[in-house]
Structure formats: structure tokens, C-alpha cells
């Protein structure tokens with residue numbers, strides 16, 4: 571009998587966390603590595619949020635809370651969804667989870683049966699597919715075109731729906747491309763879903779606050795309210811409030827689904843950290859102006875990085891409307907040879923070459939289901955970004971033989 575389950579053999583470790591770990595290890599060993607692999611803001615958690623956590627500790631708010639979250643944090647989530655999107659929820663329609671990741675995980679465990687299909691537009695966040703597989707579901711990947719802004723069209727969505735479709739995942743703004751659906755695009759996708767009552771839309775809005783060029787974020791239910799009874803909204807405080815380490819996410823949706831997610835959670839992690847819940851409550855209820863300086867910095871960095879990448883030989887870069895990643899196409903570097911005579915056949919090899927020979931950590935596009943691309947996070951200082959762009963440019967010039 572083998573030691574490990576078949577289940578674990580069906581999934582792979584998170585490639586983004588693996589790149590991050592490798593870059594951090596090289597840095598710790600004294601190498602001057604610029605890490606563009608990680609998916610977290612470089613800013614510190616705002617002071618008023620940290621204060622709320624310190625207060626919670628001082629008050630002894632250090633015990634179990636209700637497994638699906640404190641009533642106060644659930645109320646903060648309800649108020650946020652009402653204020654930002656005009657959506658109405660009751661406490662039994664909301665669950666607080668250990669990060670946005672656990673919200674998707676619990677939902678998949680609570681809703682999927684073996685063979686149920688989950689439509690996932692590619693490129694996608696690496697965990698959707700593996701969490702689907704862990705729940706014995708079947709990812710159905712819809713390849714999106716860069717020419718259409720890496721967005722799934724209504725026709726592509728409709729073509730992917732079968733009687734076995736259980737869910738369709740929307741992530742806007744997207745990790746890894748930064749693509750964000752407009753109101754009209756979402757309304758058109760919503761109109762398709764109205765025809766298929768057996769399909770549950772899952773909207774991952776975790777990057778909603780990180781959006782550029784004055785674009786107003788829209789969530790599916792604002793333009794397709796008839797889908798309310800079967801839509802699961804996923805979100806969290808990790809990205810908007812620079813709180814990745816606190817591990818607070820949440821979901822809102824049909825009572826039956828939220829209750830089932832609570833059962834999974836009560837038999838696995840129980841509640842999210844009590845102190846972090848108090849901090850998240852402050853993040854949602856407190857002043858929102860702390861987001862502004864972060865957004866301004868991300869905006870400047872996005873402009874800088876996109877411009878630099880588009881000026882490099884063999885590289886072209888889509889201009890993201892949101893999130894803090896760029897997803898440059900690198901087909902112009904495939905099949906090229908390094909000065910040492912090593913031919914670069916894949917983005918995995920390209921990412922290795924960039925890390926080993928040029929001290930820049932990036933994630934190969936193969937991890938996100940669409941290649942040949944790289945994902946670069948610009949949630950790092952301008953100084954590091956300049957260094958990284960110089961190094962990638964040197965590599966691109968060496969590979970293409972450009973002076």
C-alpha cells in the first residue's frame with residue numbers, strides 16, 4: 571500500500587509559492603535576487619488595522635470564535651457588500667474563512683461531486699484547478715485570447731457549458747493578467763448564464779480595489795441580479811489592505827451553500843484567527859483612504875513596467891486594468907540560445923535562466939494555463955523594479971542577439 575493518497579498525487583504544490591520560496595532562499599544565501607514572483611503587496615498593513623489587532627490581544631480576544639466568523643465581522647462584510655455593490659445579505663449567507671483561498675476550497679468541497687465540471691478561463695489563478703481536482707471536480711479550461719484582452723466571450727462561455735457544468739469562475743481583475751471585465755461584458759456573460767439555471771457563477775473579487783485608469787469595478791450581480799440565488803461571491807482583505815499574512819477571506823451566497831461550507835470548515839480549521847478577524851473588521855469598517863497611496867504606487871509601477879517590457883526585444887506586454895501583475899508574452903524568446911549555448915525551450919527554462927543567470931524571480935506562464943508568457947508581480951519597490959527591468963532587458967538582448 572502506498573504511503574500517500576491518490577488525491578495528493580493528483581495535485582501539485584502551488585508553483586507561485588514555490589518560486590517565491592526559491593527566490594527567498596537565494597536571497598537568504600546572500601544573492602542579490604529581485605523577487606517578482608510573489609503575489610502580495612510590499613506595503614505594510616495600515617496602522618489603524620494593526621492597532622485593532624493589538625487591542626484584541628490586550629482585551630483577551632484570543633479564544634475560539636464561532637467557526638463561520640464573528641457576528642461583528644460578518645456584519646462588516648454585509649455592510650461592505652451593501653455599500654460597494656448594493657447587494658443584500660443576511661448573516662447566514664456569509665462565512666469568514668482562512669484567507670480567500672480557503673473560501674474557494676470550502677466551496678469546492680461543499681458543492682462538487684466527482685466529475686462535476688468547473689469552467690475556468692485561462693490564464694487562471696493556479697489554485698482554482700487544483701482545488702477543483704482535490705474535490706474530484708473536473709476543470710474545463712476556456713482559453714482566452716490576448717487580442718480580446720484575455721477575457722472570456724459569451725460565445726466561449728456558452729460553448730463550454732454542458733449538462734455536467736456545476737460552476738463557472740470569474741476573476742476580475744484577474745491574477746495573472748490584470749484583465750478586468752467591463753459592465754457590458756459582464757452583463758453579456760450574465761445573460762448567457764440566465765439560460766442555464768444549473769450553473770453556479772463563482773466570482774472572485776479579491777482584486778476589486780486594485781484597478782486603474784479610473785475604471786469602476788463591477789461585480790457580476792450588479793449587472794445580472796437574477797443570478798443572485800446561485801452566485802457565490804468570494805473576497806478577502808489580503809490584497810486591498812496588504813494583509814496577506816493575516817489570513818482572512820470571506821464568501822457570500824445561498825444559505826444552503828454557506829451552511830455546507832461552514833460544516834467543512836468546522837471539521838477542518840474551525841474559525842479563522844480571532845485577532846485577525848478583529849483586524850479585518852477594522853479594515854472593512856474603518857477609513858478606506860489607506861488604499862489610495864498603495865493604488866497610486868501600483869499605478870505608477872504598472873505604467874513603468876509595461877513600457878519597459880514593450881521596449882524589450884522578443885517581449886510584448888498587455889496593459890493590465892487591475893491587480894498588480896503583468897503577463898508579458900515571450901514567444902520571441904523561445905528557441906533562443908543563451909551565451910553559454912543553452913537553448914530555451916519553455917517558459918520554465920526561461921524563468922530558471924532569469925533566476926540563475928540574472929537574479930530575477932518570475933513565474934512561468936505554464937503555471938497559469940497559458941503559455942508562452944511570464945507572470946511578473948509589480949508589488950515591489952520602484953528601485954527593485956528598475957533593477958529587474960534592466961536585468962530582464964539584458965537577458966532578452968542576449969537571447970535575441972540584440973545590441
Ligand SMILES: Cc1ncc(COP(=O)(O)O)c(C=O)c1O
Pocket residue numbers: 609668669670671672695741744745774776806807808814817818819
Ligand atoms: C485570484 C486570487 N484569489 C484568491 C486569492 C487568495 O488570497 P488569500 O488566500 O491570500 O486571501 C489569491 C491570492 O493570490 C488570488 O490571486
